[in-house]
Amino acid sequence: MRKIIIGVMGPGDSATTADLENAYALGQRIATKGWVLLTGGRSAGVMEAVSQGAKAAGGLTIGILPSADTEGISEAVDIAILSDLGNARNNINVLSSHVVIACGMGLGTASEVALALKNSKSVILLSDDKESQNFFRNLAPNQVYFATNPEIAIQEVAQILDAEISELNQR
Amino acid sequence: MRKIIIGVMGPGDSATTADLENAYALGQRIATKGWVLLTGGRSAGVMEAVSQGAKAAGGLTIGILPSADTEGISEAVDIAILSDLGNARNNINVLSSHVVIACGMGLGTASEVALALKNSKSVILLSDDKESQNFFRNLAPNQVYFATNPEIAIQEVAQILDAEISELNQR
Amino acid sequence: MRKIIIGVMGPGDSATTADLENAYALGQRIATKGWVLLTGGRSAGVMEAVSQGAKAAGGLTIGILPSADTEGISEAVDIAILSDLGNARNNINVLSSHVVIACGMGLGTASEVALALKNSKSVILLSDDKESQNFFRNLAPNQVYFATNPEIAIQEVAQILDAEISELNQR
Amino acid sequence: MRKIIIGVMGPGDSATTADLENAYALGQRIATKGWVLLTGGRSAGVMEAVSQGAKAAGGLTIGILPSADTEGISEAVDIAILSDLGNARNNINVLSSHVVIACGMGLGTASEVALALKNSKSVILLSDDKESQNFFRNLAPNQVYFATNPEIAIQEVAQILDAEISELNQR
Numbered sequence: 060m061r062k063i064i065i066g067v068m069g070p071g072d073s074a075t076t077a078d079l080e081n082a083y084a085l086g087q088r089i090a091t092k093g094w095v096l097l098t099g100g101r102s103a104g105v106m107e108a109v110s111q112g113a114k115a116a117g118g119l120t121i122g123i124l125p126s127a128d129t130e131g132i133s134e135a136v137d138i139a140i141l142s143d144l145g146n147a148r149n150n151i152n153v154l155s156s157h158v159v160i161a162c163g164m165g166l167g168t169a170s171e172v173a174l175a176l177k178n179s180k181s182v183i184l185l186s187d188d189k190e191s192q193n194f195f196r197n198l199a200p201n202q203v204y205f206a207t208n209p210e211i212a213i214q215e216v217a218q219i220l221d222a223e224i225s226e227l228n229q230r
Numbered sequence: 231m232r233k234i235i236i237g238v239m240g241p242g243d244s245a246t247t248a249d250l251e252n253a254y255a256l257g258q259r260i261a262t263k264g265w266v267l268l269t270g271g272r273s274a275g276v277m278e279a280v281s282q283g284a285k286a287a288g289g290l291t292i293g294i295l296p297s298a299d300t301e302g303i304s305e306a307v308d309i310a311i312l313s314d315l316g317n318a319r320n321n322i323n324v325l326s327s328h329v330v331i332a333c334g335m336g337l338g339t340a341s342e343v344a345l346a347l348k349n350s351k352s353v354i355l356l357s358d359d360k361e362s363q364n365f366f367r368n369l370a371p372n373q374v375y376f377a378t379n380p381e382i383a384i385q386e387v388a389q390i391l392d393a394e395i396s397e398l399n400q401r
Numbered sequence: 402m403r404k405i406i407i408g409v410m411g412p413g414d415s416a417t418t419a420d421l422e423n424a425y426a427l428g429q430r431i432a433t434k435g436w437v438l439l440t441g442g443r444s445a446g447v448m449e450a451v452s453q454g455a456k457a458a459g460g461l462t463i464g465i466l467p468s469a470d471t472e473g474i475s476e477a478v479d480i481a482i483l484s485d486l487g488n489a490r491n492n493i494n495v496l497s498s499h500v501v502i503a504c505g506m507g508l509g510t511a512s513e514v515a516l517a518l519k520n521s522k523s524v525i526l527l528s529d530d531k532e533s534q535n536f537f538r539n540l541a542p543n544q545v546y547f548a549t550n551p552e553i554a555i556q557e558v559a560q561i562l563d564a565e566i567s568e569l570n571q572r
Numbered sequence: 573m574r575k576i577i578i579g580v581m582g583p584g585d586s587a588t589t590a591d592l593e594n595a596y597a598l599g600q601r602i603a604t605k606g607w608v609l610l611t612g613g614r615s616a617g618v619m620e621a622v623s624q625g626a627k628a629a630g631g632l633t634i635g636i637l638p639s640a641d642t643e644g645i646s647e648a649v650d651i652a653i654l655s656d657l658g659n660a661r662n663n664i665n666v667l668s669s670h671v672v673i674a675c676g677m678g679l680g681t682a683s684e685v686a687l688a689l690k691n692s693k694s695v696i697l698l699s700d701d702k703e704s705q706n707f708f709r710n711l712a713p714n715q716v717y718f719a720t721n722p723e724i725a726i727q728e729v730a731q732i733l734d735a736e737i738s739e740l741n742q743r
Contacts, residue, residue, distance in 0.1 A: 061471065061481045095480065121480065127496055127520065127658055129403065138437065138463065139403045140482060141496040145640055145656035146345055150318040154469055154483040166348040166369055173341035174317055178469065194365035198337055232642065232652045266651065292651065298487055298667055298691065300574065309608065309634065310574050311653060312667040314487035316469055325640055325654040349640065488687055489663040508711055512686035516659055519679035536707035540679055 065089050066097040066156025069105025070165035078163035079108040084209035086112025097156050100124040102133040105162050110135035123152050150174050158216045164191045176202050181219045185212045236260050237268040237327025240276025241336035249334035250279040252356055255380035257283025268327050271295040273304040276333050281306035294323050321345050329387045335362045347373050352390045356383045407431050408439045408498025411447025412507035420505035421450040423527055426551035428454025439498050442466040444475040447504045452477035465490050492516050500558045506533045518544050523561045527554045578602050579610040579669025582618025583678035591676035594698055595621035597722035603631025610669050613637040615646040618675050623648035636661050663687050671729045677704045689715050694732045698725045
C-alpha cells in the first residue's frame with residue numbers, strides 16, 4: 060500500500076541559515092506525521108538538513124540522486140535512488156511527491172516548482188522572497204500556497220492531503 | 231563538426247498571438263543565420279510557429295518530443311528525437327542548445343529557463359512579463375538577457391555566440 | 402544510513418508459472434534478510450509476485466514506475482517512484498540495486514541485465530534458459546551468476562554483499 | 573517533414589577491426605541513401621567509425637551523448653544532443669531510429685537491441701556472434717534480422733522501410 064511521500068526541495072550550497080533551520084524543522088514534522096520524506100539526496104543545504112531532521116524524529120528518507128553512484132550522498136538518506144539523470148531527475152522528485160514544499164529558492168528549486176505545478180501538484184513556498192511568490196502565483200494561482208514557517212507549511216500539507224482523500228472518497 | 235543549435239522554448243496551447251508572431255519571426259531569422267533550431271517538437275503554440283518560420287526560410291529543425299511516438303508532432307520538424315521522458319526532456323532541450331530563447335512564459339517554459347540557467351547557459355527572455363524578468367534576473371543576473379522583439383533577441387544570440395567563440399580562441 | 406536494496410527484474414504479462422513462484426519466494430527471502438526490494442512496480446508478472454512475497458514477510462518494497470501516475474501500480478508497493486521515463490527507467494532500477502536478480506527472461510529484463518552489467522553490477526540469472534546464460538556469460542563472465550532456485554539465488558546475493566563489504570573494509 | 577533516421581549501435585573501445593570496417597561502410601551507405609545517421613555520439617569504436625563514414629559520403633549525423641557537455645564527442649557528429657542521461661539515453665537512441673542496426677555486440681549494444689525490440693522496432697544484427705543471434709531470435713523472432721556484411725544490412729533496412737511505408741499507405 061503506497062505510503063504518503065512529501066517532497067522538500069531547496070538550495071544546496073546556497074541555502075541560507077533560515078532555509079536550513081526551516082528544513083530541519085520540516086523534516087522533524089514530516090517524520091512525526093508518519094509521512095515519508097523525499098529529497099534530491101545530496102549532503103548539501105536543504106537536502107541534508109531536512110533529511111537530518113526527519114531521521115532525528117525516526118522517519119524514513121528517500122534521496123533521488125542525480126548521479127550513478129553514492130558520492131556526495133547525505134548520510135541521512137535511507138533509500139538511495141541513483142538516477143544518473145543529472146537535473147532531469149528533478150521531474151521524478153516532484154512526480155513521486157504527493158505534495159511539494161519549496162524551502163528557500165534557487166535555480167534547481169525553481170525548476171522543481173515549475174515542473175511540480177506543470178504536473179498539477181500543489182506546491183508550498185516556504186520563503187519570504189516576493190519575486191518567487193509573484194512569479195509562481197501568476198503562473199498557477201490555484202496550486203501555490205505560501206507559508207511563513209514550517210508549522211504552517213505542515214498544516215497546509217495536511218489540509219491538501221485531506222482534501223485529496225476526501226475527493227477520492229466522493230467518486 | 232558540431233552545428234550551432236538555438237533552442238526556442240515557449241508555451242504550447244496557452245501561447246498568445248504576440249508569442250506566435252514572435253516565434254515565427256525567430257524561426258525565420260534563426261534559419262537565415264544558418265543556425266539549427268531546437269524545440270519541444272509538438273504541433274502547438276510556440277513550438278509549431280517557430281518551426282514553421284524556420285522551415286519557411288529553409289532551415290533545419292529538431293524536435294525533442296516528450297513521447298515515444300510521433301503523435302502530436304509538428305509537421306515542420308525535420309529531426310524527431312523521441313525521448314519518452316515526459317517533461318524530463320526539458321533538460322535535454324536546454325543542454326543541447328548553445329543559447330536558449332524563451333518566447334513567452336508558462337510552467338514548462340519556466341522549468342526550461344531555470345534548468346538552462348542552472349546549466350550555465352545564457353537565456354534571452356522575449357516577453358514583456360515583469361514578474362518573470364524580476365524572478366530570473368534575481369536568480370541569475372549575469373546569464374539573463376531581455377528582448378522586446380525578435381530582431382533584438384537574434385542580435386543578442388549573435389553577440390553571445392561571438393563572445394563564446396572569442397573566449398574559446400583565447401584559451 | 403543507506404539501506405541495502407535488492408532489485409528483482411523479470412517479465413510482466415509473459416512470466417511463466419515457475420517465474421511467478423520463484424518471484425514470490427524471492428520476495429519472502431529478501432524481506433526476511435532485512436533487505437529492501439526494488440522492482441519496476443507494475444501489477445504484473447514478476448514485479449507483482451515478488452512484491453507480494455516481500456510484503457507477506459513484512460518487508461519494504463520500492464517500485465520504480467515507468468509512468469507519471471499510479472495507474473497499473475502493484476498494491477504491494479510501499480514506495481512509488483513515478484519516473485515518467487518509460488523504459489529508460491530500467492537504468493535507474495539497476496543503478497539503485499546493490500545486486501540484481503533476473504527472475505525469468507524477456508526483452509525488458511534483457512535490457513536490465515545488460516545495463517546492470519554495463520554499470521559493473523553483479524547479476525544473478527534465476528532461469529534455466531540456456532540462450533540467456535550463454536549470451537550474458539560471454540559478455541561479462543565475472544559478473545554473472547546462475548541459480549536454479551530462489552534459495553541459491555539468495556545465498557549468492559549474501560555472498561556478493563559480504564565480499565563487497567569485506568572489500569570496502571580492506572581499503 | 574520528418575527525415576528517416578537509421579540508428580547504428582555498437583561497441584566503443586571494445587569494437588573489433590571488423591566492426592570498425594563494417595561501421596564505416598554502413599555510414600557511407602546510409603548517407604548515400606539519403607538517410608540521417610544516429611549514434612551514441614562518442615569518439616570511440618563503432619560510433620566514431622560509422623559517423624566518419626557518413627560524413628565522407630556527405631551525410632547528416634546525429635549523436636545522442638550520455639553527458640551534459642561535448643567532452644569525448646566525435647568530430648563527425650553534426651547534431652549533438654546532450655542528454656546527461658548516462659546509459660538511460662540508450663532508450664532515446666532506439667526510439668528515435670526508424671530501424672536499428674547493431675554492428676558488433678557489447679553490453680551497451682545488447683541493452684539497445686533489447687530496448688529496440690521491446691519498443692517494437694526492427695533490428696538488424698551485423699555480427700557473426702552465434703550467442704547473440706540465438707538469444708535475440710528467441711526473444712523476438714519476427715523483429716530480428718541478420719546480416720553478414722554492410723551491403724546486406726542496408727538492403728534489409730530498405731526493405732523494412734518499404735514495408736512500413738506500404739503498410740501506412742494501405743490504412
